[in-house]
Amino acid sequence: MASKPKFLFVTGGVVSSLGKGILSASLGSLLESKKIKVTIMKLDPYINLDPGTMSPFQHGEVFVTEDGAETDLDLGHYERFLDEKMSQNNNFTAGQVYDSVLKKERKGEFLGATVQVIPHITDEIKKRIMKGAKGYDLAIVEIGGTVGDIESQPFLEAIRQLKIELGDQRTLFLHLTLVPFLSTSGETKTKPTQHSVKNLLSYGLQPDILICRSEKELQSSDKRKIALLQMLAWTLFSHFQTFLQFMLFQSFYLKKSLMKLLREKWVLNLKKQT
Template sequence: MCRYIFVTGGVVSSLGKGVCAVSIAALLQAHGYRIRLKKLDPYLNVDPGTMSPYQHGEVFVTSDGEEADLDLGYYERFTDIPASKHDTITSGKIYEKLISKERKGNYLGGTVQIIPHLTDLIQDFIKFGENEVDFMICEIGGTVGDIEALPYLETIRQIRYLLGSTNVLSIHLTLLPYIATADELKTKPTQHSVKELRSIGIQPDLIICRADRAIPPSLLHKIAVACSIPNNRVIVGMDQKTIYHVPLSYYKHNIDKEILTYFGLTYSDTINLDKWHFIESGITACEKNVHVAIVGKYNSFQDAYKSLVEAFLHAGIHYKYKINLIWIDSDDPDYQINEKLHTIDGIMIPGGFGIRGIEGKIKAIEYARKNKIPLFGICLGMQLIAIEFARNVLGIKDSNSTEFTSNCANVIDLMTNWHNGEEKEMRAHTSNLGGTMRLGNYESILTHGSKIKEIYKLDQIIERHRHRFEFNINYKHAFEKAGMRVGSISADGNLVEALELDGHPWFIGVQFHPEYRSRPFSPHPLFLSFVETLIKQKKHI
């Protein structure tokens, strides 16, 4: 029988509901239960694919090609369970489905309303797959009090009514702000947030209190009394060194015991937390360090590169090295970029869209190529590796991507027609931007004798993609003749998936996004190899 856990947030946004939900999932998973996580986002975009990283942070891509909230990245990294299109929904997507059904005549004769029509569709989404798991853990995006979230909150109220309180647990994550002049944490915002929840018929069963310092027991008791829940279900959620410390922190405060007891399940001390202790010790043991420059254009909001940051942390845990990420704005003048690159051990060129900052990234690639600095390019990073090489090695001075200009030697060009499974898709520069990229898992063949094949130790791989433009395969022969090897190619032989420079310590660009598949207990091989090269070079020096 499936039991439901709903996680809401109060007082302020960005409290870490995703980390909260997945830490609880990790503990239940460690007890041997089957879990599934879902994210319900209130915004009206169909998906975050066309949203600025400054607005929403990174767009995470599932294996089946869904552009999703970055919280799904947490879900995968903590549980090692691949997320899918059935695990993420937005108000835009729900309303789109509702209007589509109305246009088709599904509600013929009736007035289409939020209740029951919209809430029924949300229920269908939440319950999908319930027969396959013991716990369905759903995170409600936004903050209690936001008008956009009301249909979701009404839906979970209905589910509790239909299934009974013994099968549904409501967890409210809230903030206890510290007022410096009074030298105390304040509980009033939490009380008001719970009052808001109650006003729409939801009584939280468990409250997790975020704070940047120790919470006195008297305050926890005050919250329990004011919010009508037992003392032992007001849980301390103090800030941790990293997100990977949160499951053990929750465990120390008995959150798994409280949840299982609430559902009438037997609690056992025989819980396997070995991998979390390993991760914790690995982070603690990171004394030596290497410096990696991230030459990007969304650096002022590092959630834009969340999976990338995590993948480097995973590799650092493996080698017990701290990976210091040096954020270099690719919009900086050339001399500033080169000046900052003098002190680093390796360079990462991440993905992105649009022409801003492109020339700065190309200058960094040129610097890495000429000075034998290990370089790792992902997605747009690989495309810019190709452009830099074409310009400065092959002498094709007008080399560029048609994403940026139509008047160029199109080393990178729009993939105008291709097969997505059994369907043939046609694209043009005027096509819709949303949902028209090569998204999700695609297979590619690794080239015999290539460095990337040596790293993977496989003949073929499956990796996730998120891009619209491709390396123009007509340049393949000229590139390889000049020393830039095609390390991987699509299964049909038409699309270049990786480029690598011969005679360089580590100079690889990949069209896919390996960071999506990295885990703290299973780092991605490309990140491991890149970091290993940096460590070896530093020891050699």
């Protein structure tokens, strides 16, 4: 199984800081408990080579891996949840991708071709994703930022290409959004989620799983509306407050539903939840 790893791509919409890192780490921990060999990668679309020189007030504390790489703080979550050491292969930035491509161009590796985002940048992103997944059954790949950011477009294009190249049996897309609650009217609003998914669809990416964070429980009408408009085969929602971080551990039903979907989608050898 490890010779042909499967990929779970995690994207976020509406706003940043929704908890994609904790969600990815939680999913990895659940799958690892089922004897699935899991790794997690964080792809950061910013142009910095690494977060080492970035203000911690903007991006949080830098996490230094065992091999000395200065990486995103989410790798600390990955290590603790998976109980496995992360390395420089688990995190790369747009800056590193562009730097690598430009160095190859200077060496003449592109044989005089015009260097472009497609295929040169996207090929470099795909190569790094495949390298990080080598030796694992499943790679969870978190795309940093929010869908719609200019910086993230090459990353979304790269994972779209991977979906075509690897097929549906090896790729799954999870999108995390926010459903805000307006206290003045006492309503939850699904419009931001609708626009976020439509934005994702415009990149050629159809989410297989949609997780919505909200302060209040979504009504059945809201769930049906989201499912209908976003063309979702399954809708998995859970009632948990926005400030709760350990989403999959706080919600038994969300955990159970996600594991059921993964079994049905990938026919993974997962023990049924009781």
